Amino acid sequence: MIDNTDIRSMFPEEIAAICKEMGLPSFRTEQIFKWLHVEAVDSFDEMSNLSKDLRKKLSDVYKIFNCTIEKKQVSLYDSTVKYLFRLHDGEFVESVLMKYKYGYSLCVSSQVGCRMGCTFCASTLMGVVRSLSASEILSQIFAVQKDMQIRVSHVVMMGMGEPLDNYDNTLRFLKLATHPKGLNLSMRNISLSTCGIVPNIYRLMEEKLQFTLSVSLHAPNDEIRTSMMPVNKKWNVDTLLKACRDYTNATSRRISFEYSMVKGTNDSDACAYELAEKLKGMLCHVNLIPVNAVDETGCIGSTPERVRKFAAILENHGITATVRRTLGADIDAACGQLRRKQMKGE
Numbered sequence: 001m002i003d004n005t006d007i008r009s010m011f012p013e014e015i016a017a018i019c020k021e022m023g024l025p026s027f028r029t030e031q032i033f034k035w036l037h038v039e040a041v042d043s044f045d046e047m048s049n050l051s052k053d054l055r056k057k058l059s060d061v062y063k064i065f066n067c068t069i070e071k072k073q074v075s076l077y078d079s080t081v082k083y084l085f086r087l088h089d090g091e092f093v094e095s096v097l098m099k100y101k102y103g104y105s106l107c108v109s110s111q112v113g114c115r116m117g118c119t120f121c122a123s124t125l126m127g128v129v130r131s132l133s134a135s136e137i138l139s140q141i142f143a144v145q146k147d148m149q150i151r152v153s154h155v156v157m158m159g160m161g162e163p164l165d166n167y168d169n170t171l172r173f174l175k176l177a178t179h180p181k182g183l184n185l186s187m188r189n190i191s192l193s194t195c196g197i198v199p200n201i202y203r204l205m206e207e208k209l210q211f212t213l214s215v216s217l218h219a220p221n222d223e224i225r226t227s228m229m230p231v232n233k234k235w236n237v238d239t240l241l242k243a244c245r246d247y248t249n250a251t252s253r254r255i256s257f258e259y260s261m262v263k264g265t266n267d268s269d270a271c272a273y274e275l276a277e278k279l280k281g282m283l284c285h286v287n288l289i290p291v292n293a294v295d296e297t298g299c300i301g302s303t304p305e306r307v308r309k310f311a312a313i314l315e316n317h318g319i320t321a322t323v324r325r326t327l328g329a330d331i332d333a334a335c336g337q338l339r340r341k342q343m344k345g346e
Ligand code: SAH
Pocket: 118, 120, 121, 122, 157, 158, 159, 160, 161, 162, 163, 193, 194, 195, 196, 214, 215, 216, 258, 260, 289, 290, 291, 292, 293, 294, 334, 335
C-alpha cells in the first residue's frame, strides 16, 4: 500500500484516476506526470501549464516528496560525490555518485537504516527507522541531477537499507524510474542488491525484469555466513544459491555475487575453493571488494595480495571475478557511514 497522497509514487493510471475523479480532461495526466518525473518539480506551484486554481486543489490533497542536501562531500581522489539527504520528516539517507567511462552511476538508499544486522555494515548499527517510498528513492536521483547538472544513466540499489525488505516500494521505484514517459532509465542499467530475502527473490523473478540482481553472498558456507549475516539463519547458503539458480534459469540474466572480504574471516584460499565449487556452472559473476573499515564493527579489509589470490583461484576454476575499485575512500562512501556520523554529531 502506498500513501495515497504521495503523488510522485503513482503510476500514470493512478494519476488518471485522480484526474477523472476531479473531472479534469485526460491530457492533464500526462502533464502532471511529466512535471513530476521529467521536470522533477518539488511543488505544484511550478506546474505552470495548470491553472492556479487546479494547482491549489492538488496541493490541498497531495504531497510531492523530495529530499534536500544536508551535506555533500567530494572525493579528492576520484571525484566520487557523497550526499547526505534530509527527507520530509527530518530523517537522513545517503547516496553516492560515481563517474565511469560509460556515464554517471548513482547508488541510492531504500530505507532509513537497515534491520539486517550484517556485522561489517554501518547502515545497520542503529536498526531500521522506516522504509522509503518510491518517490523518495526517485528523489535522490532528481536531487543529484539538479545539483550536478548531469544525467544519471545507471542506478545501483546498494545504499542504505535492504530493498527486498521494502519490496512494494522498490518494485514501484523500478517501474517508475524506467517509465518511458518519466525518467526513462534503461532497466539494464539498474542493479538491485539484496542480502538474500529468498521469498522476495522468487516474487521478483515472476516480474521478469531486465535489471541486474546482485546478491551479497560474502561467504561460501553457513558457519562463516551466519557469523557475518544474521539473515543466513533464516535462508541459508544452499537455499539462497538454489533461488539464484532458479532466478538465472527463469530470467536468463546473470547474477552478480558481492563478496566483501574481511581479513581473517572469509578470505582464505579454502573459502575461495569452496566458493568456486558452490558456484560451479551458474550464470554468474563475483565482485570482490576489501571491506571498508567502520570503527564500530572492528572489521578490517583483506590486503590487495589476498584479494588477488582469491580472485585467481576463482578464475582458475572457471568463475569470473572482478576486483572492485574502492571509490571514495576519503569521504566515508561506504553504506551508512555518513548518516552514522550525523547521528553521533561528529
Ligand atoms: N541490503 C543490500 C544492499 C545494501 S549494501 C545488500 O545487503 O545487498 C550494498 C553492499 O555493500 C552489500 O553487498 C553489502 O554487504 C556491502 N557492504 C556493506 N557494508 C560494507 C563495508 N563496510 N565494506 C564493504 N562492503 C560493504
